[in-house]
Amino acid sequence: MENKNVWTTYNKRQLKELETLNADYMQFLTECKTERECVDYIVTEMEEQGYVELGKLIKENKTLQPGDKIYTVNMNKSLIMLQIGKAPLEEGINILGAHIDSPRMDIKQNPLYEDGGLAYLDTHYYGGIKKYQWVTIPLALHGVVVKKDGTTILINVGDKEGDPVFFISDLLIHLSAEQLEKKAAKVIEGEALDIVIGSRPYVDEDKKKKDKEDKAEKEAVKKSILKILKDYYDMEEEDFLSAELEVVPAGKAYEAGFDRSMIMAYGQDDRVCAFPSYRAMFAVEELEKTACCILVDKEEIGSVGATGMQSMFFENTMAEVMNLCGDYNELKLRRCLANSNMLSSDVSSAFDPSYASSFDKKNVAYLGKGMVLCKFTGARGKSGSNDANAEYLGKLRGIFDKDKVAFQLAELGKVDLGGGGTIAYILAKYGMNVIDCGVAVLNMHAPYEVTSKADVYETYRGYISFIKNA
Numbered sequence: 202m203e204n205k206n207v208w209t210t211y212n213k214r215q216l217k218e219l220e221t222l223n224a225d226y227m228q229f230l231t232e233c234k235t236e237r238e239c240v241d242y243i244v245t246e247m248e249e250q251g252y253v254e255l256g257k258l259i260k261e262n263k264t265l266q267p268g269d270k271i272y273t274v275n276m277n278k279s280l281i282m283l284q285i286g287k288a289p290l291e292e293g294i295n296i297l298g299a300h301i302d303s304p305r306m307d308i309k310q311n312p313l314y315e316d317g318g319l320a321y322l323d324t325h326y327y328g329g330i331k332k333y334q335w336v337t338i339p340l341a342l343h344g345v346v347v348k349k350d351g352t353t354i355l356i357n358v359g360d361k362e363g364d365p366v367f368f369i370s371d372l373l374i375h376l377s378a379e380q381l382e383k384k385a386a387k388v389i390e391g392e393a394l395d396i397v398i399g400s401r402p403y404v405d406e407d408k409k410k411k412d413k414e415d416k417a418e419k420e421a422v423k424k425s426i427l428k429i430l431k432d433y434y435d436m437e438e439e440d441f442l443s444a445e446l447e448v449v450p451a452g453k454a455y456e457a458g459f460d461r462s463m464i465m466a467y468g469q470d471d472r473v474c475a476f477p478s479y480r481a482m483f484a485v486e487e488l489e490k491t492a493c494c495i496l497v498d499k500e501e502i503g504s505v506g507a508t509g510m511q512s513m514f515f516e517n518t519m520a521e522v523m524n525l526c527g528d529y530n531e532l533k534l535r536r537c538l539a540n541s542n543m544l545s546s547d548v549s550s551a552f553d554p555s556y557a558s559s560f561d562k563k564n565v566a567y568l569g570k571g572m573v574l575c576k577f578t579g580a581r582g583k584s585g586s587n588d589a590n591a592e593y594l595g596k597l598r599g600i601f602d603k604d605k606v607a608f609q610l611a612e613l614g615k616v617d618l619g620g621g622g623t624i625a626y627i628l629a630k631y632g633m634n635v636i637d638c639g640v641a642v643l644n645m646h647a648p649y650e651v652t653s654k655a656d657v658y659e660t661y662r663g664y665i666s667f668i669k670n671a
């Protein structure tokens with residue numbers, strides 16, 4: 202079965218809508234390089250859209266009505282938003298889920314050192330990366346430093362106009378005869394991913410005058426970095442102990458191609474699904490069923506931890522919301538979860554003609570052919586996958602066809618070449634209908650990933666169709 206390239210199907214109005222949505226998406230990518238930044242950005246938009254924080258509603262003991270819009274944030278790294286529908290929650294809700302963490306390098310807790318006249322921060326990579334892709338490119342530092350007294354210092358260096366950037370060096374080609382003999386996985390080792398942050402030694406002007414002698418101070422470059430950290434951020438070296446600093450590619454989201462049909466940017470896995478998910482929530486009103494959007498952290502490392510999908514955050518939130526609707530008991534909560542439908546949204550691989558042998562051409566997604574539905578993910582014999590059932594898939598086909606949403610059914614790549622997981626299996630444990638769904642990406646997990654504007658648009662349309670009709 203051959204899918205149409207969806208670009209050829211658009212009229213003027215649709216093309217305008219597509220460009221407006223993608224311009225907003227690119228701004229989101231440019232401004233949100235970490236899960237925390239995504240949460241802050243989306244909270245601002247939600248409040249403009251009339252969403253009210255759940256804790257506030259609990260305090261006021263407010264009774265929720267159809268049409269009410271609620272959100273809750275977990276540890277500044279994940280969030281849930283809901284729009285209450287007319288039907289009782291017990292009958293189930295329609296859920297859009299995606300993750301907002303992306304592969305990167307995290308700064309270690311004791312990171313700062315000097316070697317050979319350069320100051321470095323030591324990193325530990327997060328998620329699956331081809332390490333050789335991350336050297337010699339401009340890098341930015343985003344995150345928080347939390348001091349002992351609870352003060353939080355926001356760090357964001359490398360992305361604003363006029364900011365300096367950081368980098369990881371690579372060996373010059375002239376001396377790389379041995380390095381190039383190594384396997385690609387070993388060309389750049391994990392411990393070699395340390396970022397260079399300075400090279401200029403500290404000079405003590407008073408001392409210089411006094412002893413005239415030009416005595417080189419030990420670790421003077423590190424000392425000058427520490428002085429800058431103190432001056433700019435009121436931060437001591439030991440404050441790295443309680444910091445979360447993420448090293449990400451510097452730079453904005455770009456349009457790619459002469460025809461500007463694609464977007465090239467960092468972090469599109471999985472912000473290319475997170476963005477249309479929360480925006481779809483803004484586009485619907487007067488819903489029959491309650492709609493929900495879950496944006497979680499830690500997917501790239503197994504959905505673990507308090508801010509990952511495996512935590513009780515979602516279940517606890519649903520209990521609170523049912524309670525505020527005056528309709529909570531344990532059995533009703535269980536029924537609500539089991540009766541729900543979910544699109545577990547994550548990126549899929551786009552067919553790459555340069556690596557054609559890695560894909561089954563009939564069962565891979567193509568850029569520009571619409572939203573991707575993935576019946577199963579996993580590796581080897583579908584291991585670790587949530588295999589969506591045919592009945593649910595049939596229903597979704599009906600819904601999307603009715604609204605003329607372009608979609609394609611795909612697998613990641615050829616059988617036994619590898620695989621991947623998503624958050625789908627975690628929600629499926631409640632017994633609800635879940636299918637993997639999302640957007641096709643070229644160069645997935647590389648510093649700059651590529652998507653098609655048309656796929657972003659179709660996915661957005663698909664999500665709206667789903668929360669209205671599922």
Ligand code: MN
Binds near residue numbers: 470471500547548
């Ligand atoms: Mn993902």
Ligand code: MN
Binds near residue numbers: 470501646
């Ligand atoms: Mn990923």
